[in-house]
Amino acid sequence: MTRPINWIVAGVVVIGALALTSMQADSMRSLQAAFLSVMGPILGVGSDFQRTVNAAAEPKKPTGDLRRDNEQLLEEVRTLRTTNALLRDLEVENNKLREALQYRERSVFKLIPARIISRDASAWWNTVKINRGFEDGIEPDHPVLTESGLIGKTTTVSKNISTVLLITDENCRVAAKVEGTREQGIVSGMRVQKGDAGELQLNFLTKGANLQAGQKIYSAGVGGVFPSGIPIGTVKSFRVRELDGQAIIEPAEDISRVEDVFVIVGVK
Amino acid sequence: MNRWILLAILIVLVFLTLALQEFIPPLAVFWGARILLVPVFFCFGALELPLLLMLILAVFTGLVSDLMILQVIGDRVEIALGWSIVAYVLMGSVLQGLRTIYLRGRWEIHAFGSAFCTIAILGGQFLMITARRIDEGGLVFDWIVLWRILVPGSVALLVSPLIYFGARSLGMCLEPRRGRAAYR
DSSP states (O other): OOOHHHHHHHHHHHHHHHHHTTSOHHHHHHHHHHHHHHHHHHHHHHHHHHHHHHHHHSOOOOHHHHHHHHHHHHHHHHHHHHHHHHHHHHHHHHHHHHHHTTOOOOOOEEEEEEEEEEEOOOSSOOEEEESOOGGGTOOTTOEEEOSSSEEEEEEEEOSSOEEEEETTSTTOOEEEEETTSOOEEEEEOOSSOOSSSOOEEEEEEOTTOOOOTTOEEEEOOOSSSSOTTOEEEEEEEEEEOSSSEEEEEEESSOGGGOOEEEEEEEEO | OOHHHHHHHHHHHHHHHHHHHTTSOOBGGGTTBOOOOHHHHHHHHHHHSOHHHHHHHHHHHHHHHHHHHOOEETTEESSOTTHHHHHHHHHHHHHHHTHHHHTTTOTHHHHHHHHHHHHHHHHHHHHHHHHHTTTTTOOOOOHHHHHHHHHHHHHHHHHHHHHHHHHHHTTOSOOOOOGGGGGO
């Protein structure tokens, strides 16, 4: 027979755990950040191992193909550098004109490259972990993107690992605008995603928005987290609901396959 | 094997499995259902260890599981730290009640216990999320939700005998006891 003292201990443990649930959100976030700092090296090793296995499984390219790819990439780098230099001149000119018109100066954002090291094993949340933390200047609520479009935002940030809440999660909400119209709404993920890549919903559109498939959706820059003009996705379908219009959006980036991302950490 | 050593081994296994789970891709054919192995190791411990050691394992498993999945968005926490501890303590206590039968050599208690724990944890998480988001997205229920709860439970059912017999071959299990000895 189990001694009654054991069940008293069990009761104390349950009461202690219930007390833990009433902790402040910031304290929980700090505890999680400390835990992720411990977990970081293990996840890093796991990620490196997974990459090595995936690379070994991929068919090897002949040397001739690699040389050709290298030449093409070098040419592309030269072209992009030249275009970038021209755009910098235009940016300076644009800011001067905006200043003359007393508009707020547009900022150039500082991007930190990061690698996705693991994907959330839970069934109900869409998050990933990246190999950058507060040591790299990352803070909670920093936008995360790729060259194709928006990925999500950081939530918990530890020393060298951060959790990114993906735009396919219901909790990640982005103010969005529709290309070529004055329509604005809120993009969020869905609680239960049917597909692997995920779909988004754009809510609070006007009933007469009548969006067409293929129209592009960009961040509106409202709310202070996501800057304006980042591609989010394209419209798949539109329907009128009782109070508003709703569009289903295909994300600009197939999030299930993304490996490398950028975090916007501030202005240059 | 000394029960304290088994507890230490299980704590390390739970910690490593938590990291390993992150690298197991979702099962696309089952609508993105995930494979969860932590409850399988916990249930093994809950049946092998006496109540006090089970409580230590439950606190550790619940705490690290919560810290791994904790979602803090702004000032809002989706499922607060501590709920998994409560869940593991309750499920561990139920399994302690079945320990006498388990100690007679009924390994299937571990298999069904693992499936039950996995289903209860995922179902509990879904209910808590639903309750928290009821004002925003309303009540969402789809048969995909059922897949995502039942498939990990079925996987736990299938995997647990491997863990039980693997542990047994390594001398980590209590020897089956017959008759009145099982009640002591």
